[in-house]
Amino acid sequence: MPNPMRVLYDPEPRGTDEIFSAEALATFRSAYEVIAWQGEDRDSFYARHLPETDILISQQPMGRDRLDLAPNLRAIFNVETNFLPNIDYEECFRRGIHVLAPGAVFALPVAEMALGMALSLARNIHGEHAAFLRGEEKWLFDGNRESELLTGSTVGIIGFGDLGRALHRLLVTFGCRVQAHDPWLPPGHLRRLGVEPASFETVMHENRFIFVMATITTENRHMIDAAALEMMQPGANLLLMSRAAAADFPALCAAASGRIKVATDVFPVEPLPLDDPIRSVPNMLFSPHRAGALTVALREIGDRVLEDMDLIAHGLAPVACRRAERETVARFRSMPVDRAKGA
Incomplete structure (x- = not known):
């Protein structure tokens, strides 16, 4: 029987109890030879163990110097889930090393939250709740004068990766016309996925609900700027669910103060300071x-890593995690998770 693969395990900023259930952790430890980082000097730890490492679970830098120490390395799993610019991806591609991130585990939770926030914007659930607590609620029709239905409405999705597709699946029963803008996907592919391909300008102009689900790249930082927001219909709804850098926040707050309604799960600085003026923006x-x-x-992270490790151990290609692609990985600009900031 062949020896088990040796895994260098350094998941920080994720915690083991976050990403592995007790059952999955038992499988991980029994099926593989796990060498865990436990707070010692990382340079010496990696130098000592990389020469015999088959699988690396780590977000730490992996430049050419460290890759040269790991002749047996077959895969790098980033359980923080972003493709960070601290890896020599070209060298990994040259050596046939998979670089993998299980970011799709967050797609359905984010999509459900986006749907809930859209319904709250449409019917002002949050606003009337706050008014009720103040004794200023509006009853019956008076509380719905600016409300609208999501069902049968027009919806635009910016970014049709894991997040956008998960949201689309939830929207199917609402009978919406759905347009999608994603410059990395051809129109025919979008049509086969059941959405209408559209330009960025068309999505911003034609839809009552616009969901920003795109990851941040070198091309789309602050794409939701004053000019884009001015394209939106008066009273339309914009939901920022992926990354704060997709929006020019001063412009977003100005638009939310009058023309449109906005929901956001992300912010330029996290946690947001208590005195930040964003907190006082109306219609947000x-x-x-x-x-x-x-x-x-989070527990699905561990499950997906184990699934792909098993495939790799049997000489098969990983399928549960997303693979870094030569053509696009250098263009990602997502911020890493910062445990100290609570992000």
Whole structure:
């Protein structure tokens, strides 16, 4: 029987109890030879153990110097779930090393939160709740003069990756016309996925509900700027669910103060300072970056890593986690998880 694969395990900023259930952790430890980082000097730890490592679970830098120490390395799993610019991806591609991230585990939780926030914007559930607590509620029709239905409405999705597709599946029963803008996907592919391909300008102009689900790249930072917001219909709804850097926040707050309604799960600085003026913007629904932060999602990280490790051990290609692609990985600009900031 062949020796088990040796795994160098350094999941920080994730915790082992976050990403593994007790059952999955038992499988992980019994099926593989796990060498866990336990707070010692990382350079010496990696130098000592990389030469015999088959699988690396780590978010730490993996430049050419460290890759040269790991002749047997077959895969790097980033359980923080972003493709960070601290890996020599070209060298990994040259050596046939998979670089993997199980970010899809957050798709359904984020999509459900986006749907809930959209319904609250449409019917002002949050606003009337606050008014009720103040004794200023409006009863019956008086409390619905600016409300609208999501069912049968027009919806635009910006970014049709894991998040956008999960949201689309939830929207099917609402009978919406759904347009999607994703410059990395051809129109025919979008049509086969059941949505109408559209330009960014068309999505912003034609829809009552616009969901920003795109990851941040070198091309789309602050794409939701004053000019884009001016394209929106008066009173339309914009939901920022992916990354704060997708929006110019001063412009977003100005638009939410009058023309449109806005919901956001992400912010330029997290946690947001108590005196930040964003907190006082009217017509804005806030969620403190909690859309994807569910135990069930975090535990799925461990499950997906184990699934792909088993495939790799049997000489098969990984399928449960997303693979870094040569053509796009250098263009990602997502911020890493910062445990100290609570992000």
